[in-house]
Amino acid sequence: MISSSSGAAAIGSKRDELRLLINSRNPIIIVETAEEERLVHLLTAIAVELCVPLYAWSVTTGLARIEGAPIYGTAEPEQALANIAEIRGDAIFLLKDFARYCDNDKICRRLRDLADAFRSTRRSIVISAPSLNLPPEIASESVPFAFGLPDADELARGVKQVLAEMSRDQHLTVTFDAASIRRLAENLAGLKVEEAMRTLRKCLLARGEADAGLADAVMDAKRSALQTEGLLEPVRRDVSFADVAGLKRLREWLTKRHNAFTPEGQRFGLVPPKGVLITGVQGCGKSLAARAVAGEWGIELARLDAGALYDKFVGESEKRLRKALDLSQKMAPMVLWIDEIEKAFASAGTSGDADAGLSQRLLATLLTWMQDREGGVFLAATSNNISALPPEMLRKGRFDEIFFVDLPNADVRAALFALHLRKRGRDAAAFDVAKLAAASEGFSGAEIEQAIAAGLYTAFSAKAQLSTDILLAEIHGTQPLSVTRAEDIRGVREWAKSRAVAAD
Ligand SMILES: Nc1ncnc2c1ncn2[C@@H]1O[C@H](COP(=O)(O)OP(=O)(O)O)[C@@H](O)[C@H]1O
Ligand SMILES: [Mg+2]
Structure with a gap:
């Protein structure tokens, strides 16, 4: 089994990192993320740890203490900043989507004034947005915080919630222990929280129950979700x-x-x-x-x-x-x-x-x-x-x-024949593998596999069983690359001699 301790360290360190930024009196912290809920969650945890109040602002709700009532008349960005200036004591202020208002001269000025005042106190403004384009004056006053993707620990929290919610609303039987929840979360890693939970819900609904196959279904769904990224393509682990x-x-x-x-x-x-x-x-x-x-x-x-x-x-x-x-x-x-x-x-x-x-x-x-x-x-x-x-x-x-x-030696060629014959449902013991190996000097593994595939065609159309003789005929009829491209291969070998370790 693989230890997941590195994952646990990673989440701790994300929170530590952000707490350190706040604690070290950075007046403005910018977070480029679309995962607002996750940020609120993280900031709430940090606020509790530091024993400071957390305020959040958005243009629709105005400024409010988390879980508290909005402060009257703070929906306007400029007014919100004026109110923040009035609030005494340590605090964290999360301004959602605030980057878009910073182009306004007055707002920009107010924010910079606040930053100056905050430098000597433990008060931080956190600005979040899916994509941040701050005016240079603000950018130079602020530090970026890279949020990254959630790891298994963070996802496990969401998984628990989704399972509870689905068993309540959809009457699905869910009997998952901590280890299975952990496994689901690990299989969802790589996705954003929202995306991960959507994937989990979809799989649960499709299966109609939270059974042992769910973890695999989630993994498959993640693979297709990640595919859209284009660059990084999850691959099925089907060979060892x-x-x-x-x-x-x-x-x-x-x-x-x-x-x-x-x-x-x-x-x-x-x-x-x-x-x-x-x-x-x-x-x-x-x-x-x-x-x-x-x-x-x-x-x-x-x-x-x-x-x-x-x-x-x-x-x-x-x-x-x-x-x-x-x-x-x-x-x-x-x-x-x-x-x-x-x-x-x-x-x-x-x-x-x-x-x-x-x-x-x-x-x-x-x-x-x-x-x-x-x-x-x-x-x-x-x-x-x-x-x-x-x-x-x-x-x-x-x-x-x-x-x-390098090209396989006779022993490896024999092993290649045995392996690929078995893969095609043939009993390798029924073939003279040593003879095949001797006849196929200079063949690569791919060419040996190819000879077997061609031999199967020959046998099938002759209504015969695949035999050593048919394979020998295929081998003799093939010019391997080591012959047709002897020069290239010699070059590759020469180059590698002094620089690489022989794999065999
Ligand atoms: N050492 C080997 N063992 C088993 N199969 C082999 C080996 N070498 C080649 N093959 C067969 O040939 C195919 C192509 O090999 P591949 O790994 O793509 O070669 P390379 O990347 O070195 O060009 C493999 O998928 C496998 O079926
Ligand atoms: Mg290759």
């Missing part, structure tokens, strides 16, 4: 190391690292691994192995579609990348899979390319994240052409290790 032939050293390395996620390993002082880069010959299981890590470790898997960074959102790319990386952090523990990483970041090394500037910035975003991030996200990157990657990415300390996947 049992599906990978060879790559023994890589698998051993990964198996050892898994312990760093367990509570025992953490107590022992194991440092969570940050990631591997898997490079090498095409069709030999790089992408497969990267995907298999999540299945093997039993944690979330999402693919970062690096190609999509260049698509349509010109100018938005770095922001989107940053968002996707932050999102992955919220889903931790997870494996973040970047397939063929050179496609997104390769041209960063070469100038003159039209995309070079952009990929340089994207690379910087990725490297900064790789450097600064907390543990919990394991980056599994693959590359078909590592020599195209910028050297910064390969520097020590970015990836824990760089592995090179």
